[in-house]
Structures are given as C-alpha cells and as structure tokens.
Amino acid sequence: xxxxxxxxxxxxxxxxxxxxxxxxxxxxxxRVWHGSAEATPIKEKSVPGPDEDTITMSIEAARNALARxxxxxxxxxxxxxxxxxxxxxxxxxxxxxxxxxxxxxxxxAADFEFACKAGTEAIVAGIGFVGSGMAPYVxxxxxDTAQGKPGDVLEYTASAGGAAFVLGATDEALATIDSVxxxxxxxxxxxxxxxxxxxxxxxxFTGEPAYFKHIGNSLQTYLDETGTKASDxxxxxxxxxxxxxxxxIAKEFGFTKEQYAxxxxxxxxxxxxxxxxMLGLSAIFDIAKPGDRILAASFGSGAGxxxxxxxxxxxxxxxxxxxxxxxxxxxxxTEIDYAMYARFLNExxxx
Amino acid sequence: xxxxxxxxxxxxxxxxxxxxxxxxxxxxSIRDLGGRAIRLALADxxxxxxxxxxxxxxxxxxxxxxxxxxxLLTEYAGLEGVESCTFEAAxxxxxxxxxxxxxxxQSGMIDVAVVLGVEKITECEDSxxxxxxxxxxxxxxxxxQGLTTVMQAALIAQNYLHTYGLDRSxxxxxxxxxxxxxxxxxxxxxxxxxxxxxxxxGMLADPLGVFDFAMLADGAAxxxxxxxxxxxxxxRDGLIRVCGSAGAIAPLSLHDRPxxxxxxxxxxxxxxxLRRAGLRLANIDLFEIWDGSVxxxxxxxxxxxxxxxxxxxxxxxxxxxxxxxxLGRGNPVGASxxxxxxxxxxxxxxxxxxNGTPQKALVQAIAGCGATAxxxxxxx
Amino acid sequence: METPRHWRLKKxxxxxxxxxxxxxxxxxxxxxxxxxxCGLEAKTAYxxxxxGEVFSYTTMNDAPAGFQDHxxxxxxxxxxxxxxxxxxxxxxxxxxxxxxxxxVEMVTRKLRNDGDERGAILYGYKFRPVL
Numbered sequence: 001x002x003x004x005x006x007x008x009x010x011x012x013x014x015x016x017x018x019x020x021x022x023x024x025x026x027x028x029x030x031r032v033w034h035g036s037a038e039a040t041p042i043k044e045k046s047v048p049g050p051d052e053d054t055i056t057m058s059i060e061a062a063r064n065a066l067a068r069x070x071x072x073x074x075x076x077x078x079x080x081x082x083x084x085x086x087x088x089x090x091x092x093x094x095x096x097x098x099x100x101x102x103x104x105x106x107x108x109a110a111d112f113e114f115a116c117k118a119g120t121e122a123i124v125a126g127i128g129f130v131g132s133g134m135a136p137y138v139x140x141x142x143x144d145t146a147q148g149k150p151g152d153v154l155e156y157t158a159s160a161g162g163a164a165f166v167l168g169a170t171d172e173a174l175a176t177i178d179s180v181x182x183x184x185x186x187x188x189x190x191x192x193x194x195x196x197x198x199x200x201x202x203x204x205f206t207g208e209p210a211y212f213k214h215i216g217n218s219l220q221t222y223l224d225e226t227g228t229k230a231s232d233x234x235x236x237x238x239x240x241x242x243x244x245x246x247x248x249i250a251k252e253f254g255f256t257k258e259q260y261a262x263x264x265x266x267x268x269x270x271x272x273x274x275x276x277x278m279l280g281l282s283a284i285f286d287i288a289k290p291g292d293r294i295l296a297a298s299f300g301s302g303a304g305x306x307x308x309x310x311x312x313x314x315x316x317x318x319x320x321x322x323x324x325x326x327x328x329x330x331x332x333x334t335e336i337d338y339a340m341y342a343r344f345l346n347e348x349x350x351x
Numbered sequence: 352x353x354x355x356x357x358x359x360x361x362x363x364x365x366x367x368x369x370x371x372x373x374x375x376x377x378x379x380s381i382r383d384l385g386g387r388a389i390r391l392a393l394a395d396x397x398x399x400x401x402x403x404x405x406x407x408x409x410x411x412x413x414x415x416x417x418x419x420x421x422x423l424l425t426e427y428a429g430l431e432g433v434e435s436c437t438f439e440a441a442x443x444x445x446x447x448x449x450x451x452x453x454x455x456x457q458s459g460m461i462d463v464a465v466v467l468g469v470e471k472i473t474e475c476e477d478s479x480x481x482x483x484x485x486x487x488x489x490x491x492x493x494x495x496q497g498l499t500t501v502m503q504a505a506l507i508a509q510n511y512l513h514t515y516g517l518d519r520s521x522x523x524x525x526x527x528x529x530x531x532x533x534x535x536x537x538x539x540x541x542x543x544x545x546x547x548x549x550x551x552x553g554m555l556a557d558p559l560g561v562f563d564f565a566m567l568a569d570g571a572a573x574x575x576x577x578x579x580x581x582x583x584x585x586x587r588d589g590l591i592r593v594c595g596s597a598g599a600i601a602p603l604s605l606h607d608r609p610x611x612x613x614x615x616x617x618x619x620x621x622x623x624x625l626r627r628a629g630l631r632l633a634n635i636d637l638f639e640i641w642d643g644s645v646x647x648x649x650x651x652x653x654x655x656x657x658x659x660x661x662x663x664x665x666x667x668x669x670x671x672x673x674x675x676x677x678l679g680r681g682n683p684v685g686a687s688x689x690x691x692x693x694x695x696x697x698x699x700x701x702x703x704x705x706n707g708t709p710q711k712a713l714v715q716a717i718a719g720c721g722a723t724a725x726x727x728x729x730x731x
Numbered sequence: 732m733e734t735p736r737h738w739r740l741k742k743x744x745x746x747x748x749x750x751x752x753x754x755x756x757x758x759x760x761x762x763x764x765x766x767x768x769c770g771l772e773a774k775t776a777y778x779x780x781x782x783g784e785v786f787s788y789t790t791m792n793d794a795p796a797g798f799q800d801h802x803x804x805x806x807x808x809x810x811x812x813x814x815x816x817x818x819x820x821x822x823x824x825x826x827x828x829x830x831x832x833x834x835v836e837m838v839t840r841k842l843r844n845d846g847d848e849r850g851a852i853l854y855g856y857k858f859r860p861v862l
Contacts, residue, residue: 478795478796479796481793481795482795482796485795491736491740491761492743492761492817492818493818494795495740495744495842495853495855496806496818496819496820496842496855497791497794497795497797497798497801497804497806497820497842497843498806498818499791499795501791501793502789502791502806505789506787506788506789506806506807506808507787509787509788509789509831510786510787510808510831513787513831554792555792555793556789556790556791556792556793557789557790558789559789604818605808605816605818606808606815606816606817606818607767607816611787611808
C-alpha cells in the first residue's frame with residue numbers, strides 16, 4: 001500500500017488565494033537581457049510590491065481561507081507555511097502569520113521547505129494532523145516570492161503568489177480529500193545554498209530526470225493505486241514552472257485541455273513556486289461543481305512530487321463568494337517596467 | 352498669570368532683548384549661540400543680575416547630543432549659580448520658556464529672569480535634521496507609518512482645501528506676506544522670493560510645496576524680564592509689558608482630532624490670553640502668528656477668530672508677521688517663539704517712539720500642527 | 732533596534748485590534764486607557780473590520796530614514812467604518828488616483844526594517860483600494 005490515507009476522512013473546509021498586483025511582461029525582461037527577439041516561456045508574471053513578502057501574502061490568503069471556512073482563527077491547531085522564500089533564515093513565518101490572523105497560542109506553527117512542493121507538503125502533513133484526530137483544523141499555506149537571478153532564464157517566470165487551505169473534518173468540507181501519494185528521490189536539479197540570494201539550477205537536467213520523472217512516477221503510482229484513470233477527473237493541476245511542462249505531462253497522461261486549463265495560471269502570472277499548485281487548485285475551486293473530482297500533482301526540486309485527489313461537495317456553493325476569487329486577483333494588475341521591477345525586488349543597492 | 356491680578360504692578364515687563372541672525376552657523380556651537388544671546392540681551396537690559404535663565408529648545412538632546420542646556424549655557428554665559436533649565440514643547444518651546452519666566456517674575460519667586468530660545472540645526476546633514484523634527488509626532492502610530500511633520504501639514508491642508516472647495520493657490524498670499532516682510536529684517540535668513548518663483552515651486556507633499564514650509568535654521572534669541580513693580584515708575588512707560596499669557600494643548604495625533612481644521616489649542620490659548628489681558632480681538636493692532644507652514648498660519652488665524660473659517664488665507668487686511676514670521680525669518684524651531692516675542696517687542700517700541708501710539712500685539716507659537724499653542728499679548 | 736516596543740504593538744499593527752468602550756460602546760483606535768468619547772476607562776479588545784475611506788491624504792517625495800525604499804509613498808488619514816481615524820500608508824495603488832472618500836481596506840504589509848537589514852522586519856497595517 002503506497003497511498004497515504006488518514007484514519008478519519010479529511011477535507012478542505014476553506015481556501016484563499018493571493019496574487020500581488022504588479023506584472024512584468026516577459027518581453028520586457030527579454031528586452032533588457034536578451035534583445036527583443038528571444039522567445040519567452042510565459043506572457044507575463046506577477047511581481048510582489050515593495051512591502052510584500054511570503055509572510056504578508058500568507059496573511060491575506062489565510063484571511064481569505066478563514067472567511068470561506070467560516071471558523072474563527074482561534075479554532076486552528078496548526079499554522080504551517082510552505083515556501084522557499086521565508087523572509088527570515090531563522091525565525092518562523094508561521095508565528096507572525098498566526099498572530100496576524102488571530103490564531104490561539106495553543107498551536108503548532110512551522111515553516112516547510114521543499115522547493116516548489118513545500119505547500120503541498122504542508123497539506124499532506126495537515127491531512128495527517130486532522131486525520132489522526134490530533135487537531136480539528138489545520139491551516140496549510142503554499143506561498144512564494146520566487147527568486148530568479150537577473151538575466152537567468154528563471155527570471156522570466158519566478159513570480160509571487162500562493163494560496164491557503166483550511167483542513168478539517170469532511171462534514172464541513174467544500175472538498176473531501178481522497179488520498180495522497182508522495183514520491184521522493186535525491187535529485188539535485190535546483191537549489192539555493194544558505195547565504196546565497198539566488199537559486200542555481202542544472203538547466204536541461206531540470207526537465208526529464210527531475211520534473212517529468214518525479215511528477216510522472218507520482219502520478220502513475222497514484223492512478224495505479226487508486227485504480228483511476230485520467231478521464232475519471234474533471235480537473236487536473238500540475239506544478240507549472242512555465243506553460244510548457246504542465247501541458248506536456250498532461251498530454252502524456254491523456255488529460256485534455258478542458259481538464260487542465262482552469263488550473264494552468266503560469267502563462268498569466270508565472271511560476272509562484274510553492275504557491276503554484278495551490279493557486280491552480282484555488283482557481284479550480286472557484287468554478288468547480290459539487291461532485292467534480294480534481295487531481296493535483298506538485299513538484300519540488302531536490303526532488304519529489306505529491307499527488308492527491310479531491311471531490312467537491314455542495315458546501316462550495318454557499319462559501320465560494322465569501323472571499324475574493326482567484327480570477328479577481330489575476331485581473332487586478334498594473335504593469336511595471338524593468339526599472340520599477342528592479343526597484344521592487346531590491347536589485348538596486350541603496351546602501 | 353493669575354486671572355484676577357489684584358496688583359497692576361505684578362505684570363512682567365521686558366527689560367531688554369537680543370536676537371542673533373538666523374541662518375547656517377557652521378562655525379558656531381549651541382554653547383556659543385546660547386551664551387552670546389544671553390549676554391547680549393543682558394547688556395541690552397542694562398546688565399541686571401538675573402535670578403534664573405529659562406531655556407526654550409527642542410532638539411539639542413538629539414542633534415547636539417546635549418542634555419542639561421541649563422547648566423551648560425548659563426555657566427558659559429558667565430552666570431554660575433543662577434537657576435536654569437530647559438522647556439521643551441517642540442516649536443512652542445521658546446514660548447513655553449517665556450511663559451515660565453512670566454509666571455516666575457509675576458509670582459514674585461524670581462525678580463529677573465532671562466528667557467533664551469536656542470536651536471542648533473546644522474550640526475548634521477539636512478536629512479537627519481528633518482528626521483529629528485518628526486520627534487514631535489506620535490512615534491508608535493504616526494512616525495512608524497512613515498508620517499513626517501511635512502506630511503502632517505499636507506494632510507491638514509488637503510482636508511482644508513477639500514472642505515472649502517479651494518485650490519492650493521490660496522496659500523500664496525500667506526507665504527508671500529511673510530517672505531516680503533522678512534526683506535526688512537536684518538536677522539532673517541532671506542530666501543529671495545517673488546510671486547513667480549513661489550508659483551514655480553516644486554511639490555514637497557501634495558498640496559504643499561517647498562516654499563510653503565519655513566526652512567529649519569540655527570538661531571538664538573533672548574529676552575530679559577522682570578515685574579513692573581521692580582522698575583522705577585518713570586522708566587516703566589517705555590517698556591513693553593506682557594499683559595496676557597496662556598497655553599493649551601490639543602490631541603498630538605491628527606487621527607485623534609475630531610476636527611483637523613479648527614485648532615482648539617490655538618483658539619483656547621488666544622482667548623485665555625486676551626481674557627487675562629482684559630482685551631478683545633478688536634483691541635489687537637498686530638499679529639505674530641506661527642507659520643512653520645502656510646497652513647499653520649491659515650488655521651491659527653481662523654481658530655483665533657481673526658479670519659472667518661475658510662478665509663484664513665485672506666491676510667491682506669491683517670497686520671501680520673511684520674518681521675517675516677517663521678517662513679520669512681527661517682525657523683530655529685525651539686528658539687522661534689523667543690524670536691517672535693523679541694522682534695515684536697522691538698517693533699512695538701520703535702513704532703511707539705516714532706508715532707507715540709501705544710499698540711498691542713498678539714503673539715502665538717504653535718507646535719505639532721496645532722497640538723500645542725502658547726499665546727502672549729504684548730503692549731507698548 | 733527596538734524589539735520590545737514593536738513586539739508590544741503587534742496586535743494593533745498586524746490586525747488593527749483596538750478597543751471597545753464598555754461604557755459607551757465607542758470603538759477606539761489606537762487603544763488608550765481613557766475613552767475619548769465618554770472619558771471612562773476602556774480596556775476591552777475590539778477587532779476592527781479594516782474597511783474605511785480616505786479622509787485626507789498626501790504623497791511624500793522626500794522620505795525619512797527607513798522609508799527611502801518606498802518613496803514616493805502616500806499616507807492617508809483613513810476613517811474606519813466603526814468611526815475612528817487611522818494614520819496609515821496607502822499601498823497597491825497601481826495607477827489609481829487617490830481621492831477623498833475613496834473606499835479602502837486594511838492589509839498587513841512590511842512597514843520597514845527595525846534599523847537596517849539585520850534588524851527584524853516590522854509588519855503592520857496599510858490600506859489599499861478595495862479589491
């Protein structure tokens with residue numbers, strides 16, 4: 001038995017997105033570093049404002065998730081944040097977010113790190129926490145202000161955003177979680193050393209041996225173990241470092257555009273790293289109908305992939321409008337040029 | 352001052368005063384500035400022996416890294432043994448020290464008091480000095496949000512223009528009045544100004560521009576006070592007397608004020624000072640009103656009752672800030688209150704000598720955009 | 732660095748928690764010992780909704796130390812729907828023009844570093860145009 005299944009059924013009782021307001025076009029980045037002819041992996045990406053970081057964005061997403069969950073923050077027993085851009089090297093993001101949203105002091109608060117799958121890692125852990133009966137509610141967040149070295153190919157896509165999920169018992173759930181599978185190997189495709197500002201990546205090695213192998217194995221195992229196939233799901237969302245990779249894996253597994261389009265946000269907002277699958281899920285929850293089945297597969301460099309599926313309940317209908325929709329954040333945008341972008345990201349040394 | 356003063360000879364009179372030029376005293380320390388002003392004022396007063404030196408200063412403890420100016424400056428002026436300490440009320444510090452001196456001499460506890468206003472701004476870079484001015488804001492709920500004194504004035508000005516449906520050009524009359532009056536003041540730090548130059552100014556914090564704010568500068572001014580009873584009767588008539596004095600405060604933070612554009616402290620202190628002087632506004636011949644920024648003057652004039660609400664910028668009929676105000680003179684913050692009083696008393700004296708007519712002046716210092724107001728009524 | 736001061740203020744700053752006067756029900760922000768409406772003692776914590784409108788505003792082109800990274804920035808007096816006025820920065824304006832009466836909502840953002848980049852990050856309320 002390879003699947004991870006809790007003793008008690010667990011569901012998502014609230015979800016909330018956050019995407020910053022600012023956008024930079026990939027063509028603007030190309031203009032500065034590569035000349036205008038360069039083909040770009042996405043259209044544009046989100047950029048955090050100068051006063052935003054993983055903590056502030058997590059606070060807003062968490063407030064949205066709590067509004068949909070309809071529970072007071074002091075009912076939470078864990079606040080877990082998955083990110084590879086925690087603002088502090090040492091000092092938990094979770095304590096600040098917990099304080100800001102009004103969580104009780106009797107909680108577990110921790111920061112998760114597993115490159116781009118830190119968010120789903122927090123969800124998997126939360127399923128265990130709730131499913132074992134240890135806690136009624138867990139807040140699991142995947143959020144990033146993604147880093148990419150100026151001039152590097154990652155700069156086109158490294159963006160900002162994420163989503164928060166409140167996990168709880170299925171009788172309150174907007175979506176029930178069926179089961180989880182996690183697949184992990186030691187694969188150095190992308191990393192950032194302790195005091196380095198930008199991550200390194202092993203270029204073409206990040207494709208086949210990393211992204212495709214891990215998501216592929218994770219997905220295949222999940223389908224085999226659950227005895228399901230692509231056509232059993234209404235929606236699917238993959239980690240989306242660019243527009244191409246998730247569409248390629250979708251096709252390999254026989255998913256159609258109708259299944260993956262709703263959760264594919266990277267062409268419009270870029271790669272939000274730990275936030276990517278979380279935001280894709282949030283966008284799907286915004287439109288899914290009761291009874292719809294959703295499959296999600298994350299990928300984190302280093303490397304690993306979590307696959308899990310969910311079934312939407314009718315409770316989604318009354319709770320969806322209690323917080324801003326993912327599309328509202330996508331539509332709220334102000335385009336900035338590279339100079340302003342460099343300023344926002346502290347690329348201009350003032351001292 | 353007590354409200355029902357039974358003895359008319361209790362009132363404070365000015366024996367002498369001195370003001371140093373306002374400006375950038377690069378080569379002079381706060382000790383030199385303060386010491387010189389004290390000695391010059393005492394000399395002007397005929398060198399009486401002072402019992403106390405009351406100092407108005409706002410920023411020395413930060414900008415000059417210097418506390419206890421009382422001991423430092425008073426000893427430096429050669430007055431060892433004399434009582435001395437500092438009064439701090441931001442821009443109203445000098446007026447606060449003057450009011451303390453009035454209380455001391457009128458009560459009989461002190462016979463001769465020196466009031467010194469001193470500020471040394473140019474000890475450091477301009478940005479650092481400007482930052483120090485923000486000490487007068489609420490640190491936890493204003494400064495921590497990035498508010499500055501300049502923005503505070505701008506928030507009030509914005510509310511003012513919005514309330515009365517005006518645009519920022521109304522502030523020109525107030526600024527130009529002070530700048531033009533300063534041209535005749537040899538101790539003012541002149542910023543050459545024309546209407547055209549005013550209109551072409553850059554915006555500092557919308558809706559206020561760089562010329563809507565007095566420039567911070569170094570300065571020291573001193574006044575020697577005693578009570579009338581101690582002056583031989585034949586000499587009394589030539590002296591300027593303080594016939595009213597009152598201070599008041601309002602909420603420091605703008606967000607705590609029920610009304611941004613009626614300054615209750617300015618109104619209360621002026622009304623109390625007039626009442627204690629037994630005068631009405633109509634009895635006042637000239638006004639020295641605080642204009643650290645143009646909106647200070649506009650709202651002080653309205654709150655005191657000189658102008659109707661919404662009309663505080665119509666200053667042409669008012670004999671206002673005849674020596675240049677803070678805008679025209681330059682603003683040595685904690686000293687400015689003493690400059691106001693010293694220069695107006697000199698003017699009253701001069702005008703009485705010239706045309707024999709006694710006049711009355713209302714002199715008001717304001718700190719923190721209306722948070723603190725101290726008003727004195729001087730009479731020749 | 733001023734750790735104790737900022738730590739003490741975190742509830743007000745992160746989440747706009749003020750007070751409700753137990754005597755006259757006035758909502759108070761920032762919290763204070765004496766109710767400004769009725770003059771009696773106030774101590775009961777109150778969570779503000781964070782909704783309000785711009786009462787006055789200005790934009791600063793010449794920032795004080797600690798805020799240069801954000802210049803030019805705008806500050807408003809925001810009238811909260813519960814009554815009190817708060818001094819706060821406006822954020823996420825994009826190309827929206829500020830106007831008196833503009834509806835705004837509270838968000839928790841980075842205010843500045845406590846000292847320099849080695850100091851703690853100070854978070855607190857700002858307001859943005861309603862989403």
